[in-house]
Each structure stands twice: as structure tokens, then as C-alpha cells.
Amino acid sequence: MPAITPQIRKKVLALFDAGRHRNDIARELGISGPTVTRICRAEGRQFDRAAEALELRAEQVDLEKLRERVAKKMLIVADDTLNDLEAPHLVYNFGGRDNTYQEHLLDEAPLDAKLNAMRTASLAFDKATRIVEKSDTGLDQAVGVLDSLAIGFELAAAQIRAEDASDTGPDAS
Template identity: 50%
Template sequence: MPGRPVSDETREQIVAAARAGKTRNAIAREFEVAGGTVTRICTDAGVSFDRSATELAVRARTIDLAEERLLVAQKMLAVASDMLDQLDAPYEVFNFGGKDNTFTSEVLDSAPAEVRRNAVVTAGIAFDKATRVIEKSDHGLEEAVGTLDVLAAGFKAAAEEIRAREAAPVEGEPDEA
């Protein structure tokens, strides 16, 4: 691949493929040339590989994943909170079995110590995991807000430009008073 001359016909095909929207690496594989060769040929022809759509897609996916992590963290915290709330509520203990296969139960004023301990440990683990998710998601959220701010500023600038064009008097037409 390196050092091999590229024919004019192949150069034209490479440029056409780039204009058709193929990626640089896909073109390099198709024509069996180096990625740098594709870039150089396309640059000479005035064609560039625009990665802005890919970058926006990656940012959007990052934002979506951060949101999903936050939703799961909220669910974990809600379940943990619910478990802790139930500890002081009446708690039914039961037994099923024996040689006669009988069922017996009794309602206690609150959960027994072992159940309370398990609930507190489980809630603590859920809280710890949820906190870590939220801490990791902060960066994604800041990036999302930054991206949205940039997009909003672009929309605002475009709208102001359109309004300015519409407000400018057209030559040969009288000004409205």
C-alpha cells in the first residue's frame, strides 16, 4: 500500500466516493490505499471529511446514556427508601411446613433485627451505587448542557440574521412609514 502510485482514474473514484458520503477508512479499504492517501487526494480536490455529524451523534448518545444511568439511580434510591420505610411498619413473619405441612403466621409491630440489618445494608449498597452513578453522570450532564447551549446560540444567531435580512429594505422599493 505505501509508496504505490495512484492512477488518475483511481483518484477520481476516491474523490467521487468521498463526495458520495463514504468514510475515509471505508474508501481506503475499498481502493486498498492508506487513509492518509485518501485524505491527501480529497484535500487536493477540495473535499473534506466532515465529522461534525458523528461528533454530535456521539454527544447525543453520551447524554442519553447519562440520562438512563440517572433514571436507574433514581429507581435504586426509591427502592432503598421504600425498604427503610417498611422497617417500622407491621411485619408478618410466617412458617410453612412441618410433617402436616401447616402454615402459621404472626404480625409483629416492626421487622425483626436480622431483617432490619439486611434492609439497611441493602439500602446502603443501593445508595452507594446510585451516588457513584450520579457523580459519573455530572460530567455528561455538563457536556450536554454545553452542547445544547452551543446549539441554542447557533439557532439564535441564525434567527437574528434572518430577521435582519427581512427587515432590510429592498432596493427599488419605497420604505414603509
């Protein structure tokens, strides 16, 4: 991990001011997330964890939708591949010494083509099923809601502590 130079501190603050998230800043600069937090806190800046949690949850929802679209495409590939087995199958050969081309239309796919198609369809179906099984549990949504609530409680508690500290400080009468 690099030493924290004044230039790195300046970059951290500039990225913070540009609205970047703590972990993004840490990754970009090759420093730890807690180091980013300490630098920002020392300059009176604080990350909005609730907003970050909501943005993270939105990103997770987007990824879930993408997984579902990919699963659907995989099932379509599996279905199309299996349907192709029932159609006439063109076999061909080209090249050779005389650089010729020959083709022949078979009533159905040859055995090696059927085996390849079955492997492809089976793999696509298996992967799509695993994607769908993962997303149908609702567990991710429940965890996301609980995480959001926990962050909200944490922020509320921090605010109450700060208010209590300011009420009992040396200037309080």
C-alpha cells in the same frame, strides 16, 4: 483477523451505503476500523466524522439521562426499604411433616430483616450517589463540546488543504 476477501469488501461497502458507522461495520465483520476506512476510501467513499461525532454525543446524552433515571429508582428503593422497617412485619412458616402454614404479625421487622434492609438501602444509596456524582461535574459535556469543535476544525482544515491542492495541481494555470 480474517483476510480481506472480495466478499468482505462487498459487505463493508453495502453496510456503508446503508448508513452504518465505521466501528459498527468493523465489529460486525470482525475487522479493524482503519481497514473499513481504507476499503471505503479506495472506493471513493468517506465517513462523515462530524455527523458521527454528533450522533455519538446524542447517544451519550441519552445514556446520561438513563443513568439519572436508574439513580432515582435506586434512591426510591433505598427509601422504600428503610420505610418498610418502621411498618409491621409478617413472619411465616410453611411446610413440615404436616404441610402446615403459620404466620404472625410483629410490631417491627426482626433484626436479620433490618440488617438485610439496611444493607440493601446502603448499597442502593452508594451506587446512586456514585452515578449522580459522575454526572454532576459537567466534565463530560465540556469534553463533548471540545471534541465537536476539534472535529469541526479538523474537517475545515482538510477541506482547505484539498482546495489548496486542487489550486496548485498540474492543471492549475
